[in-house]
Amino acid sequence: MPRQFLIRSAALAACCFSGAAVAASGVAVHVADGNGKPLADVVVYLEADGGQPLPKLQNAGEISQKGLKFIPLVTVIQTGSKIYFPNNDKVRHHIYSFSAPHKFDQKLYSGTTADPQTFDKPGTVVLGCNIHDKMIAYVRVVDTPYFGKTDASGEVALDAPPGKYVLKAWHPDIAGGNPSEQAVRLADGPASAAFRLSLKRPASDPDAQGY
Known part of the structure; x- marks a missing residue:
């Protein structure tokens, strides 16, 4: 259940750039x-x-593999952005997702050879590794910068x-x-x-x- 809280605002002095108040x-x-x-x-x-x-900034994200873990556990990006998946382990990884917003299957790879994935639909994408079952990560794709x-x-x-x-x-x-x-x-x-x-x-x- 959502819980509502009072939002308190306070004045902040404006900075001036080129004679304009921002x-x-x-x-x-x-x-x-x-x-x-x-x-x-x-x-x-x-x-x-x-x-x-809203503006479409679409800055790329990165989820690495190190110590048989996805790092970070949780990533947030704007819809349409890419995520890179560098493998910093000495073993190869096989990344996949069955989540509706972005289903994909990245075959075994090492180093930085994996192509980035573009997440073009909002929602939650759960990542796993076919080789290492305990590896998991979450991508939250949002329509806002x-x-x-x-x-x-x-x-x-x-x-x-x-x-x-x-x-x-x-x-x-x-x-x-x-x-x-x-x-x-x-x-x-x-x-x-x-x-x-x-x-x-x-x-x-x-x-x-x-x-």
Whole structure:
């Protein structure tokens, strides 16, 4: 269930460039789990309220393999962006995804020989390795350039022009699978917001049932 929080805004002095005043705006977000513990690797993003078009920046991402792990565990990119998959292990990997937004099968390779994949549909893409079953990673593809990922303290800051947005927060273990959301209005200054997410028990938990 989404939980609404009060958004507080404060004035921020505008910087002047070439004689023109440029106002800064954005939102600082804190995310915790159901027990109030700061939650890392939460994808937080701003979608335009009303569906107006947003810039298409499409910056490339990278997911490497090292120590028989995908690094990072969670990646967020804008729809239409590429992700590169360098293999830093001494063994070869075989990357695949059965997820509807982007199904692919990258055959065994080593080094940097794998072609980048273009993620052209929004949604969640789960990655695996056919050779090493415990390897897993998540890609969240979003239709906005205003996104980030929380650090170990559960914090992330997003920069965006003033306007009305829907702020969303998603984690691979979020209960129900859908992001939590709340409406925000960004003015010419910083704002703050918070989420508390209910999580399902990790699949690695031997006592977890039904996940």
